[in-house]
Amino acid sequence: MSNTATVVGAFWGDEGKGKFVDYICRDVEADVAVRFAGGSNAGHTIKHPGEEAITMRLLPTGGSRPGTLSVIGAGVVIDPDILIREIDTMKGINPDFDLVVDYRAHIVLPSHRELDTRKEGARGAQIGTTRSGIGPTYADKANRVGIRIGDLTGDLDELYDKARLLATDIHHSTNIVSRDQIQQWSRKLSEFIGDGSRVVNGVIDDGGSVVFAGAQGALLDIDFGTYPFVTSTSCLPSGIGSGAGVDPRKVSEVVGVVKAYCTRIGAGDFPTEIHDEEVASIIREAGNEYEHGVHIDRPRRIGWLDPEALELSARVGNYDWLAITMLDVIGRLDEIEIPGVGTMPGWDCDIGDIDSPDELPVGLLRYLDEIERISGCRVGYISVGADTSQVIDVRGRYLW
Numbered sequence: 001m002s003n004t005a006t007v008v009g010a011f012w013g014d015e016g017k018g019k020f021v022d023y024i025c026r027d028v029e030a031d032v033a034v035r036f037a038g039g040s041n042a043g044h045t046i047k048h049p050g051e052e053a054i055t056m057r058l059l060p061t062g063g064s065r066p067g068t069l070s071v072i073g074a075g076v077v078i079d080p081d082i083l084i085r086e087i088d089t090m091k092g093i094n095p096d097f098d099l100v101v102d103y104r105a106h107i108v109l110p111s112h113r114e115l116d117t118r119k120e121g122a123r124g125a126q127i128g129t130t131r132s133g134i135g136p137t138y139a140d141k142a143n144r145v146g147i148r149i150g151d152l153t154g155d156l157d158e159l160y161d162k163a164r165l166l167a168t169d170i171h172h173s174t175n176i177v178s179r180d181q182i183q184q185w186s187r188k189l190s191e192f193i194g195d196g197s198r199v200v201n202g203v204i205d206d207g208g209s210v211v212f213a214g215a216q217g218a219l220l221d222i223d224f225g226t227y228p229f230v231t232s233t234s235c236l237p238s239g240i241g242s243g244a245g246v247d248p249r250k251v252s253e254v255v256g257v258v259k260a261y262c263t264r265i266g267a268g269d270f271p272t273e274i275h276d277e278e279v280a281s282i283i284r285e286a287g288n289e290y291e292h293g294v295h296i297d298r299p300r301r302i303g304w305l306d307p308e309a310l311e312l313s314a315r316v317g318n319y320d321w322l323a324i325t326m327l328d329v330i331g332r333l334d335e336i337e338i339p340g341v342g343t344m345p346g347w348d349c350d351i352g353d354i355d356s357p358d359e360l361p362v363g364l365l366r367y368l369d370e371i372e373r374i375s376g377c378r379v380g381y382i383s384v385g386a387d388t389s390q391v392i393d394v395r396g397r398y399l400w
């Protein structure tokens with residue numbers, strides 16, 4: 001039987017998906033890791049024991065494992081310069097690194113980024129985007145005037161003319177990609193461009209194992225998220241249908257990654273936001289809750305676990321398992337609040353070295369029980385630190 005999993009963020013992104021994608025890819029010895037939504041607005045960080053942390057914005061983190069093919073699905077939007085840099089980084093970590101980019105994926109042009117920044121500067125229109133050009137690129141795709149990565153394998157003069165007209169006539173921008181740049185993209189990326197959907201379906205049908213790596217989080221989903229303060233794609237597990245060309249029914253396990261508290265970057269309602277700056281900053285510093293984007297750096301907003309948001313996320317995500325991150329961070333507080341539910345004491349001890357479910361503090365287990373009660377989902381994995389080795393598989397709790 002093929003072994004397939006989808007891993008998505010359950011809230012507003014930055015739950016620590018990157019680590020779980022990497023962990024599950026190693027656990028199931030994944031043949032393929034697939035990115036299916038978003039673009040370089042995301043940042044997925046992994047840290048292997050004794051090594052420096054690395055952040056990937058486009059490539060799935062699982063591709064750092066020798067033997068795992070990386071795929072970027074049709075639903076992703078690609079900033080080619082960033083992709084080229086990441087391919088080089090991955091080759092440094094994994095000499096076996098290989099990649100298929102679905103030819104249908106759209107390209108983010110400099111004028112898309114300019115448009116995103118211009119819109120964010122306009123009064124009344126601020127979403128707090130990452131200014132990576134994501135929204136404008138998806139808008140052009142829906143408007144059927146976009147440029148696809150597969151176009152880099154065709155007539156480059158035609159492609160240049162199309163990009164120029166898009167910038168001048170539609171984006172009203174003088175920020176035009178150069179012919180040289182297009183030629184360089186084509187030279188460096190053509191060997192990786194193919195039919196991602198065919199590759200992934202083929203591996204699954206042959207009994208191989210595939211891990212789909214979500215981007216952003218369920219509540220940034222364009223349809224079910226906190227509109228208009230959302231991103232421009234489907235961030236749900238079902239997004240693999242449109243984003244990778246794979247029927248979601250082919251996936252055996254869906255994992256929703258839940259941070260032990262909530263964070264948001266950008267604007268939008270945040271009912272459980274912690275306004276006591278002393279408490280918020282304990283979490284922000286311990287959890288390193290700062291966004292280092294390509295185009296923007298900012299502290300993340302911090303809040304308590306939001307029961308209503310969790311209930312919605314569990315409904316539209318239908319997770320088989322939850323993976324809970326940052327339990328080492330929230331446990332430092334004397335008192336943890338779940339709005340509408342009550343408060344509970346923290347677990348004032350170092351849990352970073354724990355590697356068996358039997359050793360977990362009672363307070364932490366109570367917190368997990370509460371998360372299960374609210375979501376109606378089972379907690380299958382927890383993480384107790386930043387390293388990929390600090391993941392504990394607690395699915396066995398259900399076999400006793």
Ligand code: IMP
Pocket residue numbers: 012013014041042043127128129130131132133134135215216220229230231232265266267
């Ligand atoms: P955009 O995706 O850059 O258009 O930004 C739209 C909203 O989604 C903003 O609130 C961003 O801060 C947020 N966002 C986009 N990508 C991520 C992510 O990877 N993590 C967390 N928030 C994100």
Ligand code: MG
Pocket residue numbers: 013014042043044
């Ligand atoms: Mg992130």
